[in-house]
Amino acid sequence: MSTDTPDASADNAPSRAELAARVEELEEELADVSAEVGDDNKKMSIISTKGTLDMAYPPLILASTAAAFGYEVTVFHTFWGLDILHEERSKDLKLSSVGNPNMPVPNVVGALPGMDRMTTKMMEKKIEDNETASIEELIETSLDMGVEFQACQMTIELMGYDEEKFYDGVVTGVGAATAIQDMAEADIQLLV
Numbered sequence: 001m002s003t004d005t006p007d008a009s010a011d012n013a014p015s016r017a018e019l020a021a022r023v024e025e026l027e028e029e030l031a032d033v034s035a036e037v038g039d040d041n042k043k044m045s046i047i048s049t050k051g052t053l054d055m056a057y058p059p060l061i062l063a064s065t066a067a068a069f070g071y072e073v074t075v076f077h078t079f080w081g082l083d084i085l086h087e088e089r090s091k092d093l094k095l096s097s098v099g100n101p102n103m104p105v106p107n108v109v110g111a112l113p114g115m116d117r118m119t120t121k122m123m124e125k126k127i128e129d130n131e132t133a134s135i136e137e138l139i140e141t142s143l144d145m146g147v148e149f150q151a152c153q154m155t156i157e158l159m160g161y162d163e164e165k166f167y168d169g170v171v172t173g174v175g176a177a178t179a180i181q182d183m184a185e186a187d188i189q190l191l192v
Contacts, residue, residue, distance in 0.1 A: 041070075041072055042070065042071045042072070042187045042188075043071060043072045043073075043074075043182075043185060043186040043187050043188070044062075044063070044066045044071045044072070044073045044074075044186055044187065044188040044189075044190070045073075045074050045076070045179075045182045045183040045185075045186035045188070045189045045190070046059045046062060046063055046073070046074070046075040046076070046189075046190045046191075046192060047075075047076050047078065047081075047179065047183075047189075047190070047191045047192065048075055048076070048077045048078070048081035048084060048192050049077075049078055049079050049080065049081045049191070049192070050079075050080055050081055050192070051079075051080035051081055051082065051083030051084055051089070051093060052080075052093060052094060052095055052096055053093040053094060053095040053120060053123055053124070054095050054100075054123065055081075055192065056083075056084045056090070056093055056135050057135075057138070058192045059075050059081075059084070059190075059192045060075075060084070060135065060138035060139065060142060061138065062190065062192070063075050063142050063147045064138060064141050064142045064145060064147065066188075067142060067145035067146055067147050068145065071187075071188075072146070073142075073146070073147045073148065074147070074148045074149075074150060074182050074186075075142075075147060075148070075149050075150065076150045076152065076174065076178075076179040076182070077149065077150065077151055077152060077155075078152035078154075078155050078176075078179075079152075079155050079159075082151055082152065082155055082156070082159065082161055084135065084139075085139070085149055085151055085166045085167055085170045086161065086165050086166055086167075087136075087165055087166065087167055088165060090135045090136065090139070090167075091135070091136065093120075093135065094116050094117075094120045095116065095119045095120040095122075095123045096116055096119075097109075097115040097116050097118070097119040098115075098116075103119060105119070136167075139167050140167075143167070143168075143169040148171055149167070149169065149170045149171065150170075150171045150172075150174040150178070150179065151163070151166060151170055151171065151172045151173075151174060152174060152175070152176070152179075153172065153173045153174060153175055154175065154176070156172060
C-alpha cells in the first residue's frame with residue numbers, strides 16, 4: 001500500500017478557519033434557541049380566592065419565595081382574594097373562628113358575637129410578636145421582586161371594587177381566560 005497517494009477526503013476537509021467560523025455560527029444559533037426557550041425561566045401561577053387573614057399569607061409567601069428562587073410568578077386574585085390587593089381592606093382582614101378545626105376555641109364558642117374579632121386580634125398579636133412581615137410588606141416585597149398580582153375583572157365589577165384602591169403595580173382587567181393561559185404555561189400551578 002502506497003502512502004504517497006493523498007487521501008481523497010483530505011482535499012474536501014474544511015480548513016481550521018472554516019471550522020472555527022462554523023463553530024462560532026453554531027454557538028450563536030444555540031444561544032438564540034436558548035433565549036427563545038428560556039430554559040432558566042420557570043413559571044409559577046397561583047390563584048388566590050380567599051380574603052381572610054390566615055389565607056392572605058400562603059399566596060404571598062409562596063409568591064415571594066418562588067420569585068427569590070428565580071421563578072416568574074403571577075398571582076390571580078378573584079372573589080374575596082381581591083381584599084388582599086386592596087390597600088385599605090388588606091389592613092383589616094379577619095380570621096374566622098368558625099369552621100377551622102385547629103382554632104383554639106370550639107365552633108359553638110367561635111360562633112358567639114365578637115369571637116372573630118377576638119381570634120383576629122390573637123393572630124395579629126402572634127404576627128407582631130413573631131416579627132412576621134405584614135400583608136403590605138409582603139405585597140411590596142413581591143412586587144419589587146417582579147411578582148405580577150392580577151385582579152379579576154369580573155370580580156371587580158361584581159363586587160364593586162374601585163380599581164384605584166388597589167396597591168400600585170396590581171394589574172387590573174384580567175379575565176379567567178388570561179389566568180387559564182398563564183396556568184397552562186406555568187411549571188407550577190396552585191389554588192389557594
